[in-house]
Amino acid sequence: MLIQTILSSAMFTRLITLIAGVLFGLGMMISGMVDPVNVIGFLDITGDWNPSLMFVMGGALMVFMPIYFLVVRRLDKPVCDNEFKITTNNTVDPKLLTGATLFGIGWGIAGVCPGPAVTSLSGGNLAIVAFTLSMLIGFFIVVRIESRHENVG
Amino acid sequence: MSEFPWDALRGGMLLGLSAALLLVMNGRIAGISGILSGLLKPQKGEFGWRATFILGMVIASLLAPMLGFELPLDLPVASIPMVVLAGLLVGIGTKLGNGCTSGHGICGMGRLSKRSIIATCVFMVSAIATTFVRLHI
Numbered sequence: 502m503l504i505q506t507i508l509s510s511a512m513f514t515r516l517i518t519l520i521a522g523v524l525f526g527l528g529m530m531i532s533g534m535v536d537p538v539n540v541i542g543f544l545d546i547t548g549d550w551n552p553s554l555m556f557v558m559g560g561a562l563m564v565f566m567p568i569y570f571l572v573v574r575r576l577d578k579p580v581c582d583n584e585f586k587i588t589t590n591n592t593v594d595p596k597l598l599t600g601a602t603l604f605g606i607g608w609g610i611a612g613v614c615p616g617p618a619v620t621s622l623s624g625g626n627l628a629i630v631a632f633t634l635s636m637l638i639g640f641f642i643v644v645r646i647e648s649r650h651e652n653v654g
Numbered sequence: 655m656s657e658f659p660w661d662a663l664r665g666g667m668l669l670g671l672s673a674a675l676l677l678v679m680n681g682r683i684a685g686i687s688g689i690l691s692g693l694l695k696p697q698k699g700e701f702g703w704r705a706t707f708i709l710g711m712v713i714a715s716l717l718a719p720m721l722g723f724e725l726p727l728d729l730p731v732a733s734i735p736m737v738v739l740a741g742l743l744v745g746i747g748t749k750l751g752n753g754c755t756s757g758h759g760i761c762g763m764g765r766l767s768k769r770s771i772i773a774t775c776v777f778m779v780s781a782i783a784t785t786f787v788r789l790h791i
Contacts, residue, residue, distance in 0.1 A: 639745015
């Protein structure tokens with residue numbers, strides 16, 4: 502009973518979330534994904550190709566997949582919460598394809614995506630701050646368009 | 655012959671571990687675009703864990719130098735207008751597509767989600783094409 506209480510307590514849950522965030526940030530720093538040079542080096546397939554990103558993805562999947570299939574899939578609920586919040590949406594629609602295309606273009610321009618941007622904020626680099634703010638504005642634009650769409654429809 | 659990218663692999667494994675931990679313990683997907691955009695109009699109970707996770711990421715960036723990993727000094731893209739454009743496209747694109755490299759690329763593909771596999775292929779091709787145009791044309 503005590504173990505149960507600790508596991509579902511808000512403080513423990515928050516601690517785990519913090520640890521997960523730290524692990525993610527460390528992953529960003531150690532993998533070199535915070536340096537756009539590495540990202541662009543991977544995306545520049547006709548240039549001096551840097552395969553690092555492939556190993557980052559591979560490393561991530563190598564750890565995530567076994568845990569997902571052997572642990573997550575066998576659980577009724579997560580350890581600290583009541584239900585898994587995983588999307589059940591499996592449709593491939595124009596919205597997804599458009600979104601992925603636009604994201605790819607943006608990523609290709611600066612070699613920065615959300616994870617590295619957030620991790621890099623502590624450095625105070627103007628370009629990173631500008632990128633992050635613009636990204637937030639981008640989110641906001643979509644939220645606005647979608648809510649207007651909902652009201653009209 | 656260059657060295658095997660051990661740091662890339664190790665860093666990637668940490669990303670996978672982080673995502674697995676968040677999912678097993680808290681039942682949530684570690685997709686940074688989703689975590690961030692959920693802060694904009696947070697639903698009940700959705701703000702705290704997102705802010706905590708992001709705080710963790712920032713803390714990590716301050717701890718990493720002790721392990722010998724620093725933030726880059728500068729970004730290759732020269733102009734702020736281009737950076738702003740990039741940010742807007744990433745924001746719009748990830749929100750429309752409901753995910754980014756961590757959300758679709760790691761968590762989605764890791765679940766063998768058809769939607770995420772396709773999204774990842776599309777944004778990879780798009781990014782590669784953009785890079786080609788930018789650097790070689």
